[in-house]
Amino acid sequence: MTSTGRRDQKPTIRDVAHRAQVSVATVSRVLAGNYPTSAASQARVRKAVADLDYVANAHARALSSRRSNTVAIVLANVTTPFYAAVAQGAQDEAARQGRLCLIGTTGGDAARELATIELLREQGAETVVLVGGFHRTPEHYERLAPYATSLAAVGSRLVLCARPGLGPDAPAHVVTYDNEHGAFAAVSHLLSYGHRRVLLVGGREGWTTSDDRVAGWRRALGAHGAQADPGLLVLGEFGDAFGYRRVSERLAQTGGEPDFTAVFAYDDHVALGVLRALREAGLRVPHDVSVVGYDDVPLAAHLAPALTTVSVPMEELGRTAVRVGLDPGASPTGSVVLGTHLVLRDSVEHAATRRPAARE
Amino acid sequence: MTSTGRRDQKPTIRDVAHRAQVSVATVSRVLAGNYPTSAASQARVRKAVADLDYVANAHARALSSRRSNTVAIVLANVTTPFYAAVAQGAQDEAARQGRLCLIGTTGGDAARELATIELLREQGAETVVLVGGFHRTPEHYERLAPYATSLAAVGSRLVLCARPGLGPDAPAHVVTYDNEHGAFAAVSHLLSYGHRRVLLVGGREGWTTSDDRVAGWRRALGAHGAQADPGLLVLGEFGDAFGYRRVSERLAQTGGEPDFTAVFAYDDHVALGVLRALREAGLRVPHDVSVVGYDDVPLAAHLAPALTTVSVPMEELGRTAVRVGLDPGASPTGSVVLGTHLVLRDSVEHAATRRPAARE
DNA sequence: CTGAAAGCGCTTACAG
């Protein structure tokens, strides 16, 4: 099929140079386009490239130019809508800027995160984006800070996305969203509807994202003169199974009569489980109990009732993280905070409506 | 902080060799562990590596060893549950085998798929996995086949995942699932419940996945002696918006009285839209109309009613694709087909139940 | 505008 015959060996820049009757340097310059070359050379090189179906070897290029043209993104998984959306945003922006995207998943495990980072270090990615909250431990900080430094030393960037910074000394960029405020807004909304006992369900103590949402819950309660009863804090895990189990148990303990009028779920997945527990206990949402979630994943709008939740700019988070990581002008340790907003749907109603019903 | 001082430069294998008092060859061998080395050398090298916080340069390694240690996966997007799950499976298997994962998204656009492949070619990935159906055109085939050949020439593999092969000459592996059979099973299930007019909604003509499902629908109808009325084929697009729009329109045209008793949706997302259209038209599922989806994405179980659908081993698809791509023993042009099965939930009922209701 | 040559940081026959 091919006239050249020698199809068994991937053509190199030398083959192109030979066929185009120019030096390898000229081939390199034409292809990079970063240096003046004559029109004649350009034409001959392009033809040779096409004839040979030549593609440059990215590793050789990276080795000699000291730039890898890749962006790395590390996250817990890629199946959860939140992470998937952030990954998509990051991937889009990377592609837009002609970069390739390396991806590593950790299952939310700190040790695996570190191991992944180590593997990624070898790749010399231009920027490494770490996505999502983490368990706030000194060890983790201690491991990450020097990594930020060593990346910076070779001109790479560490971007912490949807997670807090490493402190003033570590050269890490932060791209996050106003997590605490989103929680504040959500709980304030419930309080403005007359709810006073707002159960917070889901999340893990010490996990950054979780702690911030608890803080928002607490602040909202305080601002409205309501009591931040620790008994209303149902922390432990993530996921709909947790929300389902803990709410079911609590309902069972109080004889089916809830000791709360509203639930602020850690996220939409937890809300899903809460909704199910409530339904199975014969409680109607929002008539008997109001529920609000967090994230506004696609699912939220399709639930019955459609879920009132906090919208997080997930794709934008990923896009911005890569943009900042690749921007030569970005301040060495800057931080950008994206906004969140409450999406009002059908899962919240005035608290008053239940009491009369219960008295009947 | 460091005693060496010269922290501004990433340490190389020479630095390690120098500090460990051995040759670079020995360092390389100790690190690779693929060649006998003395315990003393090993200890000294390991210490030097730790002292310097050395990590090998993956590009240099790839260049001289001709192996990149990376796997590439290209898909339409990473936010759709189907693709996300396949990507997760691929990523897991890649990590398990110590490979890094490059990811490229195309938005389902053939031109972008080719462009991505081109970029990926430069990387010399060990295996390139192309995920998902595509529009069956001669041009696409013509572009892909030589790519498979050129990959094979340098010892890489092309794996087509959830899409048909390129024909007997192209050295491409196929990892897919029995798509047509899944459709056959779904529609047979409806037929066995007495349905005769089964509307197929969603999918695009010429799109491989879609064509296969239509074929399964047709075969099931034939096997049960029912008529494959072309008027029951509602093809055009993917997504819940399409399902919603087309079913709403059809219902409006027939005065709200459906001219079908069941819907076989292209996938769970289309089913979502169909469910909404039915609900808004005052039709109950499954009492008035039965619905079955495809894929069994997490959402399906949470719908009301919970959706009967065809389960596709999504993560397993990704895992197997990478495993095959990395398996030296895999036959040069083999193909593996994973099974699907019907998941029975609450969206299907006997067709008979509606007629009496309609006669009242 | 172009070429010759050094060098990027590894791996791997080849000797010993």
Add this chain to the structure above:
DNA sequence: CTGAAAGCGCTTACAG
């Protein structure tokens, strides 16, 4: 078991 050296395929000062 170990070292010296060639070589992987590019890029980029350095000369011209």
